[in-house]
Amino acid sequence: MLTTQQTEHKSKLSGMTATTAGGNSIRLVD
Numbered sequence: 001m002l003t004t005q006q007t008e009h010k011s012k013l014s015g016m017t018a019t020t021a022g023g024n025s026i027r028l029v030d
Helices: 004-011
Strands: 017-019 025-027
Touching: none
Parallel strands: none
Antiparallel strands: 017 025
């Protein structure tokens, strides 16, 4: 699994968004 820092870094690379089970909106790299 990705850490929060890794996820935040990836969010800068892609505009694709997803919602985690925790309800946090994150962006994913395709």
